[in-house]
Amino acid sequence: MFPSAYDLKAPVGAEGWEDLYPYYLKFQPALREKEDQKFWFCDSQHWPNPFKPFDTMTVEFAVKCLGQYNTRHYLVPPANGVDYRIHNGYVYMSPIGVPAEDIEARIPQFMERAGHYFQNWPTLLENWHKKVKANIDEMESISFEKLPAVVPLEWIKDGVGLDNTTALTENYDRMIQLIYRTWQYHFEFLNLGYAAYLDFFGFMKGQFPTIPDQAIAKMVQGHNSDLFRPDDEIKKLARLAVELGIADALKTGSVDAALAAVGAQENGSKWIAAWEAAKDPWFNYTTGNGFYSTDKYWNEHLEIPLGYLRDYIVRVQAGETIERPMDALHAERDRIASEYEEMMSPEAAEAFQGKLGLARTVYPYVEDHNFYIEHWSMGVFWKKMRSLSKLLHEEGFWPTEDGMFYLDRNEVRDVIFDYGNAWATGGDWAGPTYWPDEIERRKRIIDALATQAPQPALNNPPELITEPFTIMLWGITSESIKNWIGGDEDSDDLVGMAASPGAVEGIARVIRSPDQLDEIQQGEILVAPVTAPSWAPVFGKIQATVTDIGGMMSHAAIVCREYGLPAVTGTGSASSRIKTGDKIRVDGNTGKVTILS
Known part of the structure; x- marks a missing residue:
């Protein structure tokens, strides 16, 4: 139904794209017979654009860590991880199921391991927040400094015995390890959040085979998600501006001009204080999804939240309600749950309450984690990587500030050594003569890859899609596959x-x-x-x-x-x-x- 990756040619101008990515991310001719038997779908939901080499780290770390929690941490009975490859610049995935004969043996192990998390969810989640914020703080503390003309005299007198390249290399390596930790934390709870919901979903389908999927989903709606806090903060700032009478001062001009105009107002200082309070941490938020080095973050592009703020001010002044309809969501949620419970036997109703209660407890994490990982953590990571790329640009290694992202993470480590090596010997760096042309070649390839939309899938799909994560998250069903063609x-x-x-x-x-x-x-x-x-x-x-x-x-x-x-x-x-x-x-x-x- 869909072409094989081995028969799918690159767009004109993208020949040689394979050089940009590690061997383990590409389809290998020696494995063609095996890999052609699998159904692969393009995950354009998370990675809609071709990868620059450095950015492939996000799919590598994310999908590897997703798999480990299914396969090695919790032993999810029917599901291992997800196989993934990059082809023509886009990522393709193929879920790995558990052989039917092995599923039963995993059930008691899953119940013990996942059960511990379900029974101690609030305590463990509080600990998760501490770990993630400590990780962010450590990334924030790391900086990259140009190599000085000489090692500081104090280091000589103190017998430090090291040079400035040591910190440069260690800081880079530490940043990579910290973002790797970030992705392990990402999946510590996420798969369990889906598992609890899917258990509730399966229970409801068993009780009421014709129940709409939406009715089940609406029974867990209406939660106060941290992912929505940035938007909520902007709404509060819009209402405050109108209440304080300083809204008009915010409506025109640049960010600096608008803030200066507000500051000159009688109540301006109160609003400015609220703006500053909202920025940390809620402006650690991207208009993208955190997976690309090109994502724009609010705290670095304040014109973005200011634009949303101006829209909300106009709507507040028009008398509109801009807040989410929480009361209506809760009323609908409770009505649907009550109506279905009334149709159950006492035994089923008791099980229903337990499963619904667990789903409502764990479900908020399915969205909340995005703010702390994809937005806040990744925002700090990209900020630090951009500073390193700019440093090496200023030292002549590449002609533009973003040149580093056309290298993979291991090549960057080689560049740092090249930088320190010639500094140590008093010789010339090799990088400034090698990387500009190579980066330009890679840029042309990536630009060419972007001219052609990816194939939605590869090879023949199974007759019936049954894997629940594939259906719930990606929306891939037998019917949707027909739409793709x-x-x-x-x-x-x-x-x-x-x-x-x-x-x-x-x-x-x-x-x-x-x-x-x-x-x-x-x-x-x-x-x-x-x-x-x-x-x-x-x-x-x-x-x-x-x-x-x-x-x-x-x-x-x-x-x-x-x-x-x-x-x-x-x-x-x-x-x-x-x-x-x-x-x-x-x-x-x-x-x-x-x-x-």
Whole structure:
């Protein structure tokens, strides 16, 4: 149904792309017979763009650590990890199941290991926050300094016995290890959050085979997620600006000009203090997803949160409610749970309460962790790596400040040694004569890879997709695979996953990059290959969301349910079939999207 990776040619100009990535991330000809038997899907939900060599670290660390918690920590009965490869610059994944004969033996081990976490969730989660914040603090403490003309005299007198290259090398190595730790922490709780929800999901399907997936999801909605705190802080700042009478001072000009205008107001200092308090930590937030060195973070691009703030001020002044409809979400959640419980036997109702209680306890982590890992931790990491790249740029190793990201992490270590080696000998660095041309070659390849959309999948899919994580997170079902191969191009209908209820009609706005978010107009319908959790501030402007990829537990689905917006995910081709300006109907109850005109 889909081509083999071994038959899929590179776009013109991208020949030689294989040189950019480690051998273990590529399809190996010697393994073709085995790897052609697997079904691989492109994870454009998390990695929608071709990788620069340095950025591949994110998929390596993330997917390796995902696998270890399934396979080695908790022994999830039906699921091991996920195999992954990079082909033509994009990542492809193939979940690894557990042989049927081995599943039963893993159950008691999973119950003991995962059960310990479920029974001690609040205490262990509090410890997780301490570990993650300590990790962030250590990354913040690391800096990269240019090599001096001579070792400091004090070091000579104190008998230090080391030179300045020692700290440079150790700090780089430590940063890589700290971000590796970050990804291990990321999955310490995440797979358990999904497992508890899937257990509840399976129980409900067993009790009521025809229950809609949405009804189950809505029973755990309405939680106060830290992932939404940056957006909540901006909303509070907007209301405070209106209350203090300084809103107009914020509406025009640059960030510096706006803040200066506020500071000159009678109540300006109070608002400025609230702005500064919100920045740490809530502006450690990216418009992307944290997986790319090019992601823009609020605290480094204050024009981004200021833009959202200005939109909210206009809406507050118009008398709109900008906060999430928490009371309505809770009422709906409790109504649905109560109605289904009333139809159960006493024994089933008791089990229902236990499983629902656990799901509601652990479910918030499914979104909360994003702020602490993808946003805050990765933001600090990229900031430090950009400072190192800039240092080596200034020393002549590459012509632009971002040159380092065209190297892989091991090549960067070689460059640091080259830098220190010639400094030590008094000779010439080799890097400034080697890397500029090589980086330019690699840049041309990556640019060429980006000109061609990735194949959505490789090889033949199984007759029926049953792996629950694949369905819940990525929205990959037997039906969605049919959508990937085009469906009926003459039809005005697209079919996806009914991810968040409601039906609306409106004008489509197709967005392919976070840099386009300011194009969205009030009342439009957002159509995108995939959305990021950090797009939440624009969800107050739109009527609904449609994506190419994503399941019931994708960020787009969860955010839309939390904001009370209809959503259809996993359509396969909405962002290419629908054009900005089209009038469309989105039915989040049925998963159907119709192009009206």
